Amino acid sequence: MTGVTKSAHDFDPLDEALRPPVDETEEDRVIRQAQEAEARRVSQAIDDSIRAEKQAQKKKGIVRLLLLGQSESGKSTTLRHFQRLYTPTAFHEERILWRSVIQLNIVRSVRTILDVLSNLRLPPIDSGGEDSDDGTSNLPHELEMLQMRLTPLRHIEALLIAKLIPPNEDETASVIGSSPLSAYHSHRSRNYEHSWRTQEVFVRPGATWKGVLAKGTRGRPVSLGDTGMHIRDEAQEVLNSCNYDIMTLWNDKLVREVLRRRKIRLEESSGFFLNDLDRVTALNYTPSDDDVLRARLKTVGVSEYRCEMEAVAGRESGTEWRIIDVGGSRSQRATWVPFFDDVDAIIFLAPISSFDQVLSEDRSVNRLEDSVLLWKAVCSNKLLANVDLVLFLNKCDILDAKLSSGIRLSKYVRSYGDRPNDMETASKYFRSKFSAIHREYSPLPRKFYGFCTTVTDTTTTAGILASVRDMVVRRHLKQSRLL
Ligand SMILES: Nc1nc2c(ncn2[C@@H]2O[C@H](COP(=O)(O)OP(=O)(O)OP(=O)(O)O)[C@@H](O)[C@H]2O)c(=O)[nH]1
Numbered sequence: 001m002t003g004v005t006k007s008a009h010d011f012d013p014l015d016e017a018l019r020p021p022v023d024e025t026e027e028d029r030v031i032r033q034a035q036e037a038e039a040r041r042v043s044q045a046i047d048d049s050i051r052a053e054k055q056a057q058k059k060k061g062i063v064r065l066l067l068l069g070q071s072e073s074g075k076s077t078t079l080r081h082f083q084r085l086y087t088p089t090a091f092h093e094e095r096i097l098w099r100s101v102i103q104l105n106i107v108r109s110v111r112t113i114l115d116v117l118s119n120l121r122l123p124p125i126d127s128g129g130e131d132s133d134d135g136t137s138n139l140p141h142e143l144e145m146l147q148m149r150l151t152p153l154r155h156i157e158a159l160l161i162a163k164l165i166p167p168n169e170d171e172t173a174s175v176i177g178s179s180p181l182s183a184y185h186s187h188r189s190r191n192y193e194h195s196w197r198t199q200e201v202f203v204r205p206g207a208t209w210k211g212v213l214a215k216g217t218r219g220r221p222v223s224l225g226d227t228g229m230h231i232r233d234e235a236q237e238v239l240n241s242c243n244y245d246i247m248t249l250w251n252d253k254l255v256r257e258v259l260r261r262r263k264i265r266l267e268e269s270s271g272f273f274l275n276d277l278d279r280v281t282a283l284n285y286t287p288s289d290d291d292v293l294r295a296r297l298k299t300v301g302v303s304e305y306r307c308e309m310e311a312v313a314g315r316e317s318g319t320e321w322r323i324i325d326v327g328g329s330r331s332q333r334a335t336w337v338p339f340f341d342d343v344d345a346i347i348f349l350a351p352i353s354s355f356d357q358v359l360s361e362d363r364s365v366n367r368l369e370d371s372v373l374l375w376k377a378v379c380s381n382k383l384l385a386n387v388d389l390v391l392f393l394n395k396c397d398i399l400d401a402k403l404s405s406g407i408r409l410s411k412y413v414r415s416y417g418d419r420p421n422d423m424e425t426a427s428k429y430f431r432s433k434f435s436a437i438h439r440e441y442s443p444l445p446r447k448f449y450g451f452c453t454t455v456t457d458t459t460t461t462a463g464i465l466a467s468v469r470d471m472v473v474r475r476h477l478k479q480s481r482l483l
């Protein structure tokens, strides 16, 4: 007896569970020890084979890059960018498949406006401008007519959803559980999942939404709208015939005023195409590279994209890359951790334009705050201690537009103080904040790679991705030589 009492902190449930039974006989002990030795041998063999596999992958030059960040931060867009740059043929062949996604994005934008209008109680003429709640809607006749004429879009929305999502897919049902990365917010979670605005259409990578669409189009290049029964693109035809009405709705002064008062900045939201209606509703429309990058389709699950990089100058061969794209909404974060084990580099996307927005899955949480907490969790994760973290402070174009329109950063980010409300100061400020977290939370010292990005912009992003690629390849080669 040492005379020291065990505190609650000394209690180790694992240790307790593994302790041999107190009444163990000599014979039982021999059997138990033999079993434990065998279990250790098997475990060691598994570890060795995983290690050997990883070393073989490294020697073969396979680089694994993981894309992380909250939902709508731009992960899938970055992946599409990699595809556009490094496997352009496949990217171009698939462009037509994005037409259905863009159609759905347009229908969703229209529905946002129609839903706002249908909940609108206009004030009596002399009420001083406040919305009335006497239950009467006195929308101007033209808007009521537009509402009615755009009713066919509801049918198109259902048709597109049926086409893009495999039957019986349900995000909440298929991804259960939480991860250390999602644990920090559980205490403040409120369930807003059923709000119509959170009902986003998503794809499960590998569930082959592209495959399903491609099958419908095989040999019939302009028949994307068909589900196997028809050969016409019904959605494109309806959108084409509604083009004028949608444009009138979007350009209506009252609509703009109501959206402004409700703080709905549609033109800055994901998948916004209402300013390109003539082009994107044309019957022979094929999405451009920019359109594919701007289209919005939420990710659920994990997709691994393989691509062969061209040879880097001075090296004898190109490198095979595996780029892993995950879903960023809270229910998806549990799927991230298994990929931490053997990843070479991470691109973490923090959309800094989101300082005045809330998460769609929990409207009590500010998006920027969520990104900062996630960044801390990723920086401090021990499994990632030797992994290079590349930070994309993304959506700089939207940040610029917001600041230029007079939205004050200091109103939402107190510590910004009385610094000038301009892009240059704001981006420097965010860079230094995220860099400080990286320095403070990393378990081991490592270099900080931070970029201000607009990943929908093809020109600027191409240069950034090229530097990231060179940096990752250089580090990877150095490490494989050490093996
Ligand atoms: N204006 C602008 N839009 C962007 C930028 N980056 C991404 N987007 C758009 O934002 C939307 C969301 O981007 P995604 O790449 O789908 O986001 P994600 O991180 O994959 O989101 P989840 O799949 O939900 O985890 C898309 O419509 C993109 O086109 C940017 O820098 N500027």
Ligand SMILES: [Mg+2]
Pocket: 075, 076, 077, 297, 298, 299, 325, 326, 327, 328
């Ligand atoms: Mg995605």
